[in-house]
Amino acid sequence: MSDPITFAICGCGSRGLEAYAPYQKRHPEQMKIVAGADTRPERLRLLREQYGVPEEMCFASDEALLSRPRLADVLIVATQDRQHVPTALKALDLGYHVLLEKPISPELDECLQLQEKAHETGRIVVVCHVLRYTRFYASLEALLRQGAVGKIESIDAMEHVGYWHYAHSFVRGNWRRKDETSPMILAKSCHDMDILRWLAGERCLKVQSFGSLDYFNAAHAPEGAADRCLNAGACREKCPYDAEKLYITGKDCSLSRTRGGWPSNVLVSEPTEEKIMDALRTGPYGRCVFHCDNDVVDHQTVNLEFAGNIHATFTMTAFTDKVYRTIKVAGTQGIVEGDTISNKLSLRRFGEEEQIIDLTTPPGSLSGHGGGDSGIMDQLCDLIRSGGTEGLTSVDASVESHVMALAAEASRLRGGQTIDLDAFRAE
Ligand SMILES: NC(=O)c1ccc[n+]([C@@H]2O[C@H](COP(=O)([O-])OP(=O)(O)OC[C@H]3O[C@@H](n4cnc5c(N)ncnc54)[C@H](O)[C@@H]3O)[C@@H](O)[C@H]2O)c1
Incomplete structure (x- = not known):
């Protein structure tokens, strides 16, 4: 076996340090992290302590890292949405291959600029649409390509964001405002647009979308609500979004449930109950969900037309108890449907017995995002x-x-107008 591939990480946050870096622990023959950059010193400390990256290879910003000649084979770009492209362009010029967190950028111009630079430099750019690499979606795509349902006619997909995940990331957290990061349909559902395009196996031609931020605003604050949950009155008892309930005592994403992992470790590094309570007193995750500065939608639907007369519908909603996706693909010879909680596909070819395809794997054998x-x-x-x-x-x-998602957002803002994707690209 040849030497491991060397990696530098720009943005040692949740994704950089907890989704990709751990691959080195499982496959030291494949990955060696040799450098990293983050504006938060405690993240660089973790990079040093957990991965042995020397102090002189830990940089206080992506710019500082990229001011040096190429330090590794691959640069992982895992900073926030609007920082990706400038970093990736510079990295490609320096000769890095790039593993780029999604979205590429909320600006279509920047997406196209990066595409051009990738072709010009001939370097690898892999965008982190991680769902395609899961057993669930990979098996579904393989079935469809083998013609399991005949010619595909329609697809129906739903993203159940989960009430607590939505409150955490999209009301109180980093992706709550589209001017700071991205519109919801890009931030959360560019994965789903990518999956629909991949499963359809055809170009998307037109989209139409409706959606709104209906619930998480001051008009829905219950009596007794305050700027922070810890300062609120009796309304806390019945509120499922109460911050102490979510992060300390509840059953879905509390510290005991997450065992210190995501999302507890977004509030504080190396979380303890005491540190989390402090964060709820002073930080963004202790704010009342009805008194935040959020503006991204809490539910949205998209209708899509693909070449070959394939039509799809997609719904993203905050209002679900669990975090998962469902999908149904109907074709001329049968139908296949499944969900990412049971991890099973039900294939029903017309006139034949149902086949259940079980894609579950033993607990602990997969890393995040279903592998x-x-x-x-x-x-x-x-x-x-x-x-x-x-x-x-x-x-x-x-x-x-990205074009599909950005066009869907444009349609939503234009009251559901149908958008032709070629014209949208050219606009
Ligand atoms: N592929 C997926 O499924 C998936 C899932 C979640 C998030 N994401 C995307 O991954 C990206 C990172 O998300 P995250 O949850 O890790 O966020 P995060 O905030 O935890 O991590 C971003 C890190 O970048 C650091 N940073 C900020 N400015 C910097 C700079 N100039 N130079 C170097 N570091 C800097 C921050 O301090 C932080 O540690 C986002 O674009 C997000 O949309 C992708």
Whole structure:
């Protein structure tokens, strides 16, 4: 086996340090992290302590890291949404391959600029549409390509964001405002646009969308609500979004439930109950969900037309108890449907017995996103070793889903107007 592939990480937050870096622990023969950058010193300390990256290779910003000649084979770009493209362009010029967190950018111009630079430099750019690397979606795509349901006619997909995940990330957290990060349909559902495009196997031609931020605003604050949950009155008892309930005592994402992992470790590094309570007293995650500065939608639907007369519907909603996705693909010879909680597909070819395809794996055998976080790293390493450039989620494929998402947002803002994607790109 040749030497491990070397990696530098820009943005050692949840994704950089907890989704991709752990691959080194499982596959030291494949990955060696040699440098990193973050504006938060405690994240760099974790990089040093957990991965042995020397002090002189830990930088206080992406700019500082990129002011040096190329330090590694691959740069992982896991900063916030609007920081990705400038970093990735510079990295490609320096000769890095790039593993780029989604979304590429909320600006279509920047997406196209990156696509052009990737082609010009001939470097690998893999965008982190991790769902394609899960057993669930990979098996579904393989079934469809084998013609299991005949010609695909319609697809129906739903993203159940989960009430607590929505409150955490999209009301109190980093993705609550589209001017700071991205509109919801891009931030959360560019994965779904990518999956629909991939499963349809055809270009998307037109989209139409409706949606709004209906609930998480001052008009819905119960009596006794305050700026922070810890200062509120009796309304806390019945409020499922109460911050102490979510992060300390509740059953869905409390410290005991997450065992110190996500999302507890977004509030504070190396969380304890005491540190979390402090964060709820002073930080953004202790705010009342009806008194935040959020503006992204809490539910949205999209209708999509693909070439070949394939039509799809997609719904993203905050208002679900669990966090998962469902999908149903109907074709001329049968129908297949499944969900990412049971991890089972039900294939019913017309006139034949139902087949259940069980895609569950033993607990603990997969990393995050149903194995997608680790699957994307496997494929990136294979791609680099084989000298290829076209990954499963290369920049070309990814730009298509970004155009779909951005056009859906434009449609929503124009009251559901149908948007032709070629015209939208050219606009
Ligand atoms: N692929 C997926 O499924 C998936 C899931 C969640 C998030 N994301 C995306 O991943 C990206 C990162 O998300 P996250 O949850 O890790 O966020 P995060 O805030 O935890 O991490 C971002 C890190 O970047 C650091 N940073 C900020 N400015 C910097 C700079 N100039 N130089 C270097 N570091 C800097 C921050 O201090 C932080 O540690 C986002 O774009 C997000 O949309 C992707």
